[in-house]
Amino acid sequence: MTEKQTWSQRFESALHPAIARFNASISFDIKLIEYDITASQAHAQMLAHTGIISPEEGKQLVTGLDQIRQEYRQGKFQPGIDAExxxxxxxxxLTEIVGNVGKKLHTARSRNDQVGTDTRLYLRDQIQQIRQHLRELQAVLLDIAETNIETLIPGYTHLQRAQPVSLAHHLLAYFHMAQRDLERLGDVYQRVNISPLGCGALAGTTFPIDRHYTAKLLHFDQIYANSLDGVSDRDFAIEFLCAASIIMVHLSRLSEEVILWSSEEFRFVTLKDSCATGSSIMPQKKNPDVPELVRGKTGRVFGHLQAMLVIMKGLPLAYNKDLQEDKEGIFDSVNTIKACLEAMTLLLREGLEFCPQRLAQAVTEDFSNATDVADYLAARGVPFREAYNLVGKVVKTSIAAGKLLKDLTLEEWQQIHPAFAADIYEAISPYQIVAARKSYGGTGFAQVRQALLAARTQISAE
Structure with missing residues (x-):
C-alpha cells in the first residue's frame, strides 16, 4: 500500500489526486532541471563555505547532484507527477543517493527563490542563443543586400507605389530592426542577471548565508536588495516577452512582404521548392507556408506577453502560486522565436530568389517619379509647393491620356513649364532617382555602400 504523503504534520491527509495533478508543474518545469541542479550545487557550496554544513557534506551534495545530472541526460531519471x-x-x-545529508540542501532557501533563480539561469542562456540567431539573420540580409545594391524595387507607403529604392536599402531596414532586437535583449539580460537566491520564501533567513558568494558562483552581476522583491519580481519575464513580441513583429512584417512579393500580382520573388509547399487540389500552386507560419505564430508570443501582464497586475507581495503560470509562456515564446528565426534565415538564404527583370520593369510602370519632377522644378527656382501642385495636374492628365511621365515629349514638358529641358528624362529615370538620394540614411547607392560597410563592421566587432 502506497503511503499517503502530506506536506507536514500540519496536514492530516494528502492532496486529492485530481488536485495533485492540477497543482503539479513537473510536466513543464522539468525543462529547468539542469539549471536547478546548477543552482543547487552553488547553494550547497555556499552552505559549506559559511559553515552551515560541513565541507564533507557540501562535497557529498555536489557529487550527488552531478549524478542526477548524468542520470537525467542518460534518460534514467524521469520523475513523474508524484514529484510535483x-x-x-x-x-x-538526492536524498536517495546521499542519504539524510540530502535533506540539508534546502537549508536557508525556499522554492520561491529557487524557481526564480532557475528561471533566470534558463533565460540567460536562451537570450544568448536568440541573439546568435538574430546575428545569423543579419548576416543573410547583408549577403543578399551586397549583391543587390543597384537592384531597384518599388518603395511603398500605404501599400501604394511611392518611390523606387535600392533593394539593398530595403533589406538593410530589416538589418537595423534586428540590431535593435539584439540591443533590446542585451538590456533585458542585465535585469535577468540578478540573483534572488537567498531571499528565502519572502523575508530572508536566520542562517549566516553569503548571497554574494552564490551569485559569483552562478555568474550573476548583482543580487536583489529586497527579499520581497526578489521572490515576486517577474519584470524580467515581462521585459523578455515584450522584446520577444517585437522580434516577432519584425519577422511578421518581413513575412508579409515575402508573401506579397511571391504573389502573381507582384512576382518580385520566386519561391524555391525547398521552402514552399503545394496545394492538395490545385497543382499549379506554390504556397509561401514559411512566412505564413511565422506571421501566424506571432500571435502566440503576443498572447504570452498579455498573459504575463494579466498574471502580475493583481498580485500582492510576495510569492503567489499564480507565478507557476509564467514558465510555459516563456518556454513556448523561446521555442517559437528560435524556430521562426531559423526558418526565416533559411528562407532568405536558400528558399527564394529575387526576379531582377520583373523588378526593373516594376519601377518603370508607375508615377513614382512624380516627386522628382517637383524636385527638378524646385532646383530651378520654382517654389516647391507650386511645383508640387503643377506636377499633380500633370499626373492627372497623363493618367487620363494613358501615358506615363517618361512618355511625355519635351514639347509637352515645356508647355507645362518652361524650366523643363532635355535632361528631365535622365532626372526621372528610376536609376537616377535612386542614385540622387545622397542624404545620410537615404537610398542613394553611395549611401547604401557606406551603410553596408558599417553594418559589416558592426556585426564583426561583436
Whole structure:
C-alpha cells in the first residue's frame, strides 16, 4: 500500500489526486532541471563555505547532484507527477543517493527563490542563443543586400507605389530592426542577471548565508536588495516577452512582404521548392507556408506577453502560486522565436530568389517619379509647393491620356513649364532617382555602400 504523503504534520491527509495533478508543474518545469541542479550545487557550496554544513557534506551534495545530472541526460531519471515539481524531484532523488545529508540542501532557501533563480539561469542562456540567431539573420540580409545594391524595387507607403529604392536599402531596414532586437535583449539580460537566491520564501533567513558568494558562483552581476522583491519580481519575464513580441513583429512584417512579393500580382520573388509547399487540389500552386507560419505564430508570443501582464497586475507581495503560470509562456515564446528565426534565415538564404527583370520593369510602370519632377522644378527656382501642385495636374492628365511621365515629349514638358529641358528624362529615370538620394540614411547607392560597410563592421566587432 502506497503511503499517503502530506506536506507536514500540519496536514492530516494528502492532496486529492485530481488536485495533485492540477497543482503539479513537473510536466513543464522539468525543462529547468539542469539549471536547478546548477543552482543547487552553488547553494550547497555556499552552505559549506559559511559553515552551515560541513565541507564533507557540501562535497557529498555536489557529487550527488552531478549524478542526477548524468542520470537525467542518460534518460534514467524521469520523475513523474508524484514529484510535483522539479525542485522536489531533485531533492528527493538526492536524498536517495546521499542519504539524510540530502535533506540539508534546502537549508536557508525556499522554492520561491529557487524557481526564480532557475528561471533566470534558463533565460540567460536562451537570450544568448536568440541573439546568435538574430546575428545569423543579419548576416543573410547583408549577403543578399551586397549583391543587390543597384537592384531597384518599388518603395511603398500605404501599400501604394511611392518611390523606387535600392533593394539593398530595403533589406538593410530589416538589418537595423534586428540590431535593435539584439540591443533590446542585451538590456533585458542585465535585469535577468540578478540573483534572488537567498531571499528565502519572502523575508530572508536566520542562517549566516553569503548571497554574494552564490551569485559569483552562478555568474550573476548583482543580487536583489529586497527579499520581497526578489521572490515576486517577474519584470524580467515581462521585459523578455515584450522584446520577444517585437522580434516577432519584425519577422511578421518581413513575412508579409515575402508573401506579397511571391504573389502573381507582384512576382518580385520566386519561391524555391525547398521552402514552399503545394496545394492538395490545385497543382499549379506554390504556397509561401514559411512566412505564413511565422506571421501566424506571432500571435502566440503576443498572447504570452498579455498573459504575463494579466498574471502580475493583481498580485500582492510576495510569492503567489499564480507565478507557476509564467514558465510555459516563456518556454513556448523561446521555442517559437528560435524556430521562426531559423526558418526565416533559411528562407532568405536558400528558399527564394529575387526576379531582377520583373523588378526593373516594376519601377518603370508607375508615377513614382512624380516627386522628382517637383524636385527638378524646385532646383530651378520654382517654389516647391507650386511645383508640387503643377506636377499633380500633370499626373492627372497623363493618367487620363494613358501615358506615363517618361512618355511625355519635351514639347509637352515645356508647355507645362518652361524650366523643363532635355535632361528631365535622365532626372526621372528610376536609376537616377535612386542614385540622387545622397542624404545620410537615404537610398542613394553611395549611401547604401557606406551603410553596408558599417553594418559589416558592426556585426564583426561583436
Amino acid at each position: 515539481d522539479v525542485h522536489f524531484a531533485v531533492e528527493k532523488r
